[in-house]
Amino acid sequence: MAKTEHYFTRFEEGKYYHVYNRSVDRKPMFFNDGNYEFFLKKYNTYLSPVIDTNAYCLMGNHFHLLMRVRNQLDLTIFLQQQHSASSYKMLSNLQLQQPLPIHDIVSHQFQKFFQSYAMAFNKQRDRIGTLFQTPFKRALIEEQTDLARVILYIHANPQEHEIKKDFRDWKWSSYERMLLDKPTQLKKAETLNLFGGKDAYLQAHLDKYNQIKVQKSFIQDRLYLEDD
Secondary structure, eight states: OOOGGGGTOOOOTTOEEEEEEEBTTSOOSOOSHHHHHHHHHHHHHHTTTTEEEEEEEEOSSEEEEEEEEOOHHHHHHHHHHTTTSGGGTTOOHHHHHSOOOHHHHHHHHHHHHHHHHHHHHHHHHTOOSOOBOSSOEEEEEOOGGGHHHHHHHHHTHHHHTTSOSSGGGOTTBHHHHTTSOSOOSBOHHHHHHHHTSHHHHHHHHHHHHHHHHHHHHHHHHHHHHHHO
16 A cells, blocks of 8 residues: 555655556556557656656556656756647746746656556547546655665566566566667666666576565465465
8 A cells, every 4th residue: 555645745856756556446457568568658758758767567457667857957948849739838938937846747747648548548448537546656765775675676566466476577577678788768777786787686686586486485385384
């Protein structure tokens, strides 16, 4: 269950956040690879101009991501470029010359992103109504030393939820994409450096896999003994 403050945390320049959300009815928001791909495509379209992404994991009915808000200059340039777009026509030239609240800019882009995905998803599934819970949850990560821990938590979700025996095999997280030599919007170098490099990144994730495996085995053994 989300902490109450995670519904009201405000976005600030240059700070890291663990953002997470699920479908309103806890039913799947992804049914096929095309859904996952479309989600990531729209994410890049609406959010990459205003945030940097260090990690993500898309699950059946929810998602997690670790992101950092870009600086005021980047957001101001983005708004100026979008001024002719319908969603920003209400902004006057005077308003564009003044720094707008960063939280409002980032939140607006998240809303556009959610709406874009939900409209396409609803049309495909012959569904109506809201898809995502509101407001979406976000937790400020204040300590730099906590970032690697949060990334491990995000990547490990498929194994924690018993969707995969090994979370490193889950296709729809940033774990493997962080290792591929392909163009990406992910902050790969920065993320790997949070662990101390690629080898340390791999070892930390191996350790996390083994930790969950031992915990699951312990729980299963305990249940077996209680039922005996």
